[in-house]
Amino acid sequence: MAAGGGSIAVAMAAMLICVASGKITVQITNLIRYDKVMVIDCRSSEDDLGQHTLLYGQSMEWRFKPNFSKTTLYYCNAMWEADVRLKIHFHAYEYMRDNYGCGSDCRWLFTVNGVYAYNSKHDSWDFRFPWYV
Structure with missing residues (x-):
């Protein structure tokens, strides 16, 4: 092994351990209206998180380790009743989008207007998409 080759191997191993041990937390909060419940069902190709009914101000969250191939994807279907049934299908976590976007949180x-995602780089809530009928 050439001089310095051992330190490169150690650095790469340390990086792989860091990536492999990192856990992600996804949190979804209902702030639609105080008198409205939201029903949400989330899953990945490996995990079915089940259906949850969130009252105003309630959250659901889960923790997981992204897979080594960087293809981790959790998707959800959410709905609530107004004058009509409003619903949305979205990716709650997508490795290529979120690894650097939201990091581990x-x-x-x-909300009644649509869905916002937290932007940790700018400490702001960014509008992502509206509800659809």
């Missing part, structure tokens, strides 16, 4: 906020 991915938060979603559901």
